[in-house]
Amino acid sequence: MIELLSANTPNGKKISIMLEEIGYDYKVTKVDLNKGDQFKSDFKKISPFSKIPVIIDHENDQNVFESGAILIYLAEKSGKFYNDKERLKINQWLMAQMGYIGPMLGQHHQFHYYNPGKSKFGEDRYFKIAKRIYQELDESLATNEFLSGNNYSIADIATFPWIARHEWHDIGLSKFKNLTRWYNEISNRDAVIRGFSFMNKNEFPPKA
Secondary structure: OEEEEEOOOHHHHHHHHHHHHHOOOEEEEEOOHHHOHHHOHHHHHHOOOOOOOEEEEOOOOEEEEOHHHHHHHHHHHHOOOOOHHHHHHHHHHHHHHHHHHHHHHHHHHHHHHHOOOOOHHHHHHHHHHHHHHHHHHHHHHOOOOEOOEOOOOHHHHHHHHHHOOHHHHOOOHHHOHHHHHHHHHHHOOHHHHHHHOOOOOOOOOOOO
């Protein structure tokens, strides 16, 4: 049994989607970020930076923090979405999500969605970066079905929940035909639909 300690965020959704894709039994333990659950001592023992998500693999008595590391752990454990032939490309796209796509879109959320009007510089800067990310993903997907090639992988699972907030970004996902094709294909997967709603059964990936 995998225990997923998480909140309803893009990083949290990465792991619930992965668990649904590999068909593992899991239970969700909610970490209430608004109440500061992530800073409690018991949680910090398994997540030293007070970040969600974290998994506890009760079968192996193993804790894993950081969503990218969790995806790799589950991919290696299940033997799915992380094949040897494409592993180098998968790792590059996964690290791009972890170090660039997620953090930059996260900043765009902060300035454009949560705190509009507080910093024109911040809003303009991260809007431009977010738009560039859409363009870069679209260009790559013009020649590949998925991010690391022609096979669905943990790189796609990691990136999808961030693009699923496209309504927050106000960039216009439908303007990017290759990214839209990729988004629609993933959002229609049964496991993605189930994983997306891991904390709210009425929540579905927004339409492109």
